[in-house]
Amino acid sequence: MTPRYRAVKGTRDLLPPESERFAAAETIAREIFSSYGYGETRTPILEATELFARSVGETTDLVHKEMYTFADRKGRSLTMRPENTAGIVRAAIERGLAAGPMPLRLWCHGPQFRYERPQAGRYREFRQIDAELFGVAGPVAEAEILRMLVAFLRALGFRALSVSLNSVGTAESRAAFGQALRKHLKPNAVSFGEDDRRKLAENPLRLFESKDPAVRKALQAAPQTLDFLDDSSRRHHEEVRRLLSAAGIPYRDDPALVRGLDYYTRTVFEVVSGDLGAQDAILGGGRYDNLVELLGGPALPAIGFAIGEDRLLSVAPFSSAVRGWALLLPQEPEDVDEALGLAEDLRRTAPGLTVEVDLLARGFKKGMARANTLFEEAGERSLERERMFAVLLGSREREQGAITVKKLATGEQETFPRSELAERFGAARER
Ligand code: HAM
Numbered sequence: 001m002t003p004r005y006r007a008v009k010g011t012r013d014l015l016p017p018e019s020e021r022f023a024a025a026e027t028i029a030r031e032i033f034s035s036y037g038y039g040e041t042r043t044p045i046l047e048a049t050e051l052f053a054r055s056v057g058e059t060t061d062l063v064h065k066e067m068y069t070f071a072d073r074k075g076r077s078l079t080m081r082p083e084n085t086a087g088i089v090r091a092a093i094e095r096g097l098a099a100g101p102m103p104l105r106l107w108c109h110g111p112q113f114r115y116e117r118p119q120a121g122r123y124r125e126f127r128q129i130d131a132e133l134f135g136v137a138g139p140v141a142e143a144e145i146l147r148m149l150v151a152f153l154r155a156l157g158f159r160a161l162s163v164s165l166n167s168v169g170t171a172e173s174r175a176a177f178g179q180a181l182r183k184h185l186k187p188n189a190v191s192f193g194e195d196d197r198r199k200l201a202e203n204p205l206r207l208f209e210s211k212d213p214a215v216r217k218a219l220q221a222a223p224q225t226l227d228f229l230d231d232s233s234r235r236h237h238e239e240v241r242r243l244l245s246a247a248g249i250p251y252r253d254d255p256a257l258v259r260g261l262d263y264y265t266r267t268v269f270e271v272v273s274g275d276l277g278a279q280d281a282i283l284g285g286g287r288y289d290n291l292v293e294l295l296g297g298p299a300l301p302a303i304g305f306a307i308g309e310d311r312l313l314s315v316a317p318f319s320s321a322v323r324g325w326a327l328l329l330p331q332e333p334e335d336v337d338e339a340l341g342l343a344e345d346l347r348r349t350a351p352g353l354t355v356e357v358d359l360l361a362r363g364f365k366k367g368m369a370r371a372n373t374l375f376e377e378a379g380e381r382s383l384e385r386e387r388m389f390a391v392l393l394g395s396r397e398r399e400q401g402a403i404t405v406k407k408l409a410t411g412e413q414e415t416f417p418r419s420e421l422a423e424r425f426g427a428a429r430e431r
Pocket of ligand 1: 082083084085114116121122123124125126127128130131132260261281282283284285286287303304305306307308309310311
């Protein structure tokens with residue numbers, strides 16, 4: 001049947017088991033980030049449009065062409081957040097955290113919205129895991145946040161990823177760099193498209209995001225941000241590099257990395273994966289020492305990152321924790337209630353085990369067929385297969401006050417008194 005309604009272009013449904021992998025990654029993030037003292041926040045999806053225009057920057061692609069912006073019924077311009085940093089900063093100022101004890105450590109995860117052309121790894125609704133650290137001007141902030149990031153990536157099974165690192169300096173050095181870039185690119189501007197010519201005039205750093213071969217070629221011999229750093233930013237950058245090396249964090253210098261948002265100062269970083277296609281950035285982040293003040297808060301240095309969860313999970317080597325699973329099959333409808341009670345006992349005895357009761361009591365044959373399908377779906381090498389059972393509750397069992405447990409991996413079957421279910425089942429798990 002052709003579905004009458006489809007998910008909106010660029011959005012997708014996360015369904016089990018994929019949704020479970022997302023939840024598992026978020027749980028790992030929660031465990032690791034909270035062990036570093038980061039508190040979980042949930043800020044609204046809707047924010048005033050002005051917030052993103054001010055922070056991310058009017059002339060960025062993100063604000064200029066990718067936002068889901070609309071007027072509400074009272075004519076206020078609202079935007080579905082395209083990223084989470086601006087919302088967190090707004091909340092930290094509005095709710096007084098930015099004036100409270102420092103450092104302030106916050107993290108969040110949730111959906112973000114960008115009107116981009118959908119392709120592999122690029123969606124209009126996508127998810128980010130985001131962490132922000134406020135109140136630390138020195139390079140130890142970079143050291144902590146990147147240590148935490150790498151701890152998270154390692155917990156997901158990544159071993160070979162490296163951080164691309166650069167510095168864009170202060171607002172002044174960025175401006176000087178922008179001017180030099182403009183001067184360098186101007187002779188080639190006739191071959192640029194209209195949008196890139198606008199960028200050249202308004203915000204030349206944004207040309208680094210251009211896919212146009214003419215722009216890319218012109219950028220090859222372009223000046224580099226590092227040549228324009230003030231002394232203090234240069235020292236900061238050197239110290240960041242030293243601290244990362246000392247922490248054993250693999251990184252490589254990327255002089256062309258400027259990032260697509262205007263709020264960055266000094267350190268910027270990304271992690272890309274060779275296992276992704278054209279959209280290869282798993283995450284991006286950096287320092288934004290002027291943003292809190294720009295949005296009306298105190299002068300507060302800050303740094304953070306956001307991981308694109310959809311991209312992360314399409315390449316993450318981890319698999320969700322092995323839980324084990326039992327399908328309880330009551331043969332007749334009158335056995336269902338008994339099965340529900342037994343299921344409770346099982347869940348209590350074997351924590352982590354998923355216990356499903358065949359509420360429709362479709363009989364052993366159909367029940368076993370479903371159990372075997374789930375077993376096949378668990379995958380050849382899945383450890384979970386070792387912990388998959390069918391538990392039969394039929395007329396024979398009813399007469400004898402017994403239960404039959406079948407281990408799906410071996411086909412081994414045992415019948416024993418119901419009173420021993422929890423105990424015997426625990427033992428069966430061990431084998
Ligand atoms: P961003 O680089 O714009 O940075 O996004 C971070 C990550 O979100 C990207 O590296 C990518 O993995 C993912 N992402 C972005 N757009 C899409 C899309 N259309 N589909 C799928 N994934 C996508 C930020 O958002 C900053 N707020 C990061 C930050 C936090 N900087 C400081 N603190």
